[in-house]
Amino acid sequence: MIFKVIPRLRLLGHSLPATGFTALKPGSIICFNGSIPVLNRVFPFKLRFFGLSPGSNGKLSERSLSTRPSRPRSGASSKFTPKIRGDVRASKSLIEDEAELSDWVGELRTDSFRGRLTSEDEELDACRERNRVRSGDGRRNAVPVKRRRESELDNFRESSKREPRGRLGDSFSRNSRFSKQFDGELEDEDIDDDDEEDSSRNTRGVRREAQKVDSWKGKRNERGSGSRNMGNGRGNNLERKSSSREEEDIDANEEKRSWKMSGAENFLSEEDTVIDDDGDYGILRKNASSALGLEKDVNQTESPISSQGKSDSYLSETRFDQISISPLSLKGIKDAGYEKMTVVQEATLPAILKGKDVLAKAKTGTGKTVAFLLPSIEIVSKLPPVDRDVKRPPIHVLVICPTRELATQAVSEAKTLLKYHPIIGVQVVIGGTKLALEQKNLQANPCQILVATPGRLRDHLENTAGFATKLMGVKVLVLDEADRLLDMGFRKDIERIIAAVPKQRQTLLFSATVPEEVHQICHIALRRDHEFINTVQEGSGDTHSQVRQVYMVSPLDKHFSLLYVLLKEHIADDVDYKVLVFCTTAKVTKLVADVLSELNLNVREIHSRKSQSYRTRVSDEFRKSKGLILVTSDVSARGVDYPDVTLVIQVGIPSDRQQYIHRLGRTGRKGKEGQGILLLAPWEEHFLSSIKDLPIAKAPLPSLDPETTKMVERALSHVEMKAKESAYQAWLGYYSSDKKVGKDKYRLVELANEFSRSMGLDNPPAIPKLVLSKMGLGNIPGLRAR
Numbered sequence: 001m002i003f004k005v006i007p008r009l010r011l012l013g014h015s016l017p018a019t020g021f022t023a024l025k026p027g028s029i030i031c032f033n034g035s036i037p038v039l040n041r042v043f044p045f046k047l048r049f050f051g052l053s054p055g056s057n058g059k060l061s062e063r064s065l066s067t068r069p070s071r072p073r074s075g076a077s078s079k080f081t082p083k084i085r086g087d088v089r090a091s092k093s094l095i096e097d098e099a100e101l102s103d104w105v106g107e108l109r110t111d112s113f114r115g116r117l118t119s120e121d122e123e124l125d126a127c128r129e130r131n132r133v134r135s136g137d138g139r140r141n142a143v144p145v146k147r148r149r150e151s152e153l154d155n156f157r158e159s160s161k162r163e164p165r166g167r168l169g170d171s172f173s174r175n176s177r178f179s180k181q182f183d184g185e186l187e188d189e190d191i192d193d194d195d196e197e198d199s200s201r202n203t204r205g206v207r208r209e210a211q212k213v214d215s216w217k218g219k220r221n222e223r224g225s226g227s228r229n230m231g232n233g234r235g236n237n238l239e240r241k242s243s244s245r246e247e248e249d250i251d252a253n254e255e256k257r258s259w260k261m262s263g264a265e266n267f268l269s270e271e272d273t274v275i276d277d278d279g280d281y282g283i284l285r286k287n288a289s290s291a292l293g294l295e296k297d298v299n300q301t302e303s304p305i306s307s308q309g310k311s312d313s314y315l316s317e318t319r320f321d322q323i324s325i326s327p328l329s330l331k332g333i334k335d336a337g338y339e340k341m342t343v344v345q346e347a348t349l350p351a352i353l354k355g356k357d358v359l360a361k362a363k364t365g366t367g368k369t370v371a372f373l374l375p376s377i378e379i380v381s382k383l384p385p386v387d388r389d390v391k392r393p394p395i396h397v398l399v400i401c402p403t404r405e406l407a408t409q410a411v412s413e414a415k416t417l418l419k420y421h422p423i424i425g426v427q428v429v430i431g432g433t434k435l436a437l438e439q440k441n442l443q444a445n446p447c448q449i450l451v452a453t454p455g456r457l458r459d460h461l462e463n464t465a466g467f468a469t470k471l472m473g474v475k476v477l478v479l480d481e482a483d484r485l486l487d488m489g490f491r492k493d494i495e496r497i498i499a500a501v502p503k504q505r506q507t508l509l510f511s512a513t514v515p516e517e518v519h520q521i522c523h524i525a526l527r528r529d530h531e532f533i534n535t536v537q538e539g540s541g542d543t544h545s546q547v548r549q550v551y552m553v554s555p556l557d558k559h560f561s562l563l564y565v566l567l568k569e570h571i572a573d574d575v576d577y578k579v580l581v582f583c584t585t586a587k588v589t590k591l592v593a594d595v596l597s598e599l600n601l602n603v604r605e606i607h608s609r610k611s612q613s614y615r616t617r618v619s620d621e622f623r624k625s626k627g628l629i630l631v632t633s634d635v636s637a638r639g640v641d642y643p644d645v646t647l648v649i650q651v652g653i654p655s656d657r658q659q660y661i662h663r664l665g666r667t668g669r670k671g672k673e674g675q676g677i678l679l680l681a682p683w684e685e686h687f688l689s690s691i692k693d694l695p696i697a698k699a700p701l702p703s704l705d706p707e708t709t710k711m712v713e714r715a716l717s718h719v720e721m722k723a724k725e726s727a728y729q730a731w732l733g734y735y736s737s738d739k740k741v742g743k744d745k746y747r748l749v750e751l752a753n754e755f756s757r758s759m760g761l762d763n764p765p766a767i768p769k770l771v772l773s774k775m776g777l778g779n780i781p782g783l784r785a786r
């Protein structure tokens with residue numbers, strides 16, 4: 001049984017030696033000063049039934065808003081990380097992308113405990129498609145918007161006038177949403193057929209290259225206080241692994257594995273808090289000591305923020321043709337329709353072109369991809385051309401993205417910028433596609449820029465002849481969504497990749513969220529003298545002011561109906577609606593999509609259980625569409641650039657604050673308006689404390705008439721039992737890993753059964769005994785074991 005698990009998980013790679021983390025070694029920091037003048041702008045609030053009036057939320061009115069006019073839309077960790085021999089194992093060695101992190105534990109269990117089951121996803125897709133055709137695009141089912149009772153509105157207006165709440169520290173220390181992504185799903189099967197094939201492939205042939213890397217690695221000096229010196233810091237418990245190979249651990253400990261909290265939240269210390277701002281104009285640069293509270297103001301003269309006064313605007317005043325970039329890049333930029341640089345592009349370009357390592361923080365949808373791609377291309381364009389006869393032409397720029405969708409998107413942006421650079425090639429390597437095909441492509445079309453997901457990159461390192469040698473040519477390493485890539489779910493892969501690229505390189509870390517933990521561990525990748533460039537104005541919050549955020553609290557049994565009504569209201573309100581509905585796990589995503597589809601809404605679903613070709617197809621469709629609802633797991637949470645998303649609904653608690661911000665960031669991109677609704681059950685309200693610095697206000701629940709409730713019940717009764725069973729189990733797994741909810745197992749089971757009833761089930765679905773015991777729920781009354 002164990003041997004069956006290993007190839008499926010592709011745990012054939014070498015593990016890194018034991019690692020821990022050194023104390024904080026921050027580099028210099030630049031941040032955009034909080035005093036940049038701004039013009040407040042109030043956007044019309046579109047969630048009319050909420051009764052929010054502009055500025056009604058004290059926080060909102062206090063925030064600095066964009067000076068740019070709002071363009072109308074055109075046309076309208078591990079809590080369940082397996083513990084192995086007492087060592088916390090938070091990452092699978094070769095996880096391809098973010099979503100797979102949640103899958104692999106479930107997959108492991110499936111294989112370990114029950115053997116493989118058949119997937120029905122594609123059949124359901126076809127069925128959903130039939131439904132869609134039958135029902136048209138869903139718009140004609142729109143019901144008139146129901147008016148809120150006046151008193152309800154008044155009450156809400158009153159309550160939303162309250163003062164903004166104080167700032168609360170990031171919740172990253174809950175050890176990441178990765179932990180929450182463990183969803184306890186056992187029924188799934190259709191992940192990465194190709195990956196499975198990859199994993200069993202060529203494992204012996206791999207060794208040569210891998211050994212080369214390892215022996216080379218051994219000779220390397222430490223990079224700054226770097227990754228090889230991670231055994232001494234706080235949080236050693238996170239990665240206190242011996243150098244034994246990952247699959248060996250799995251073999252030996254299969255029976256001992258338990259899904260417990262890693263305690264990773266303990267690895268931070270409050271004393272390391274960075275103070276970002278001292279209230280001066282311009283750029284405030286901080287060095288390492290400033291991160292400990294001793295700030296050093298060295299206002300930069302070479303790159304003043306010409307966007308002062310527009311701190312919430314994504315565009316700066318600097319045009320691309322005013323800066324020193326190659327004419328070929330400039331032509332590509334022009335063709336892309338970019339005229340002015342975005343604030344983050346303007347702020348980071350000089351530092352990157354100067355050769356600095358950069359950690360950059362900028363809000364969602366503000367052009368970070370171009371910010372790291374453009375200077376990277378400039379760097380490559382200045383390198384001497386690679387001789388055609390070179391057997392293994394070097395890769396000069398390596399971009400790592402946490403999801404396949406994001407990697408594909410980055411490549412597409414790179415191609416746009418490279419349009420007039422005939423001799424610079426770009427390629428992508430991602431999971432879910434044939435490794436052999438990628439190997440062929442890499443061979444046939446040498447590229448200087450490679451975009452990859454971490455797991456697949458490791459696959460190539462270990463399976464593709466000459467690949468390790470090519471990586472020795474890397475001059476620029478980029479970690480997009482850096483906080484995600486540096487958290488426990490990807491850490492091992494990232495460490496392995498960092499070990500495979502030269503120490504003498506430039507490293508760029510970009511994200512919309514840079515929690516304090518990232519400052520503490522970024523030395524894994526960055527030089528000590530790196531610059532932290534923060535374009536998020538102090539006090540403006542990490543989300544966009546033009547995105548109206550509300551939360552609603554309602555008992556679970558109303559969630560399906562409420563979701564339906566919210567969607568119908570929105571559809572009626574905006575003919576060009578484009579909605580993302582985020583769910584907690586892949587299986588819950590599927591269930592919600594099934595229900596909404598039964599309700600004749602125009603729905604697509606996307607999550608890690610879908611084949612890559614399906615994911616690509618749906619993603620492309622949603623990008624181009626209007627009048628569509630995409631029900632999704634966290635595969636769409638980060639980075640994906642769907643234009644003109646009108647509403648983001650998050651059902652249930654996101655895994656952490658960062659995830660909330662990134663999910664919400666799918667709307668309100670490029671300065672556009674957007675709306676966000678967080679739908680919680682009463683016992684999920686504790687999550688609000690982690691986002692209490694954000695301008696989110698409580699909204700009243702839309703009223704549910706008996707007819708709507710009946711319709712939803714009917715729709716639920718049409719959803720396959722198997723989908724409900726899987727969702728129930730996944731739900732249980734997800735919330736078991738929540739610090740608060742999962743603490744009291746008796747209460748957890750009561751809530752799970754409430755969820756079961758909300759799906760219209762009289763009795764909760766039975767769960768395999770072994771799974772229950774692995775989840776620590778063996779003897780809890782209220783669960784049905786089988």
Ligand SMILES: Nc1ncnc2c1ncn2[C@@H]1O[C@H](COP(=O)(O)OP(=O)(O)OP(=O)(O)O)[C@@H](O)[C@H]1O
Pocket residue numbers: 337338339340341342345362363364365366367368369370511512638639640641665666669670
């Ligand atoms: N200078 C520019 N002018 C206009 N549009 C731009 C510019 N640079 C990038 N864009 C566009 O802005 C959009 C958002 O860019 P991108 O996806 O890189 O944002 P991001 O900051 O990485 O967002 P996220 O944090 O969600 O990943 C893209 O459609 C991109 O093509």
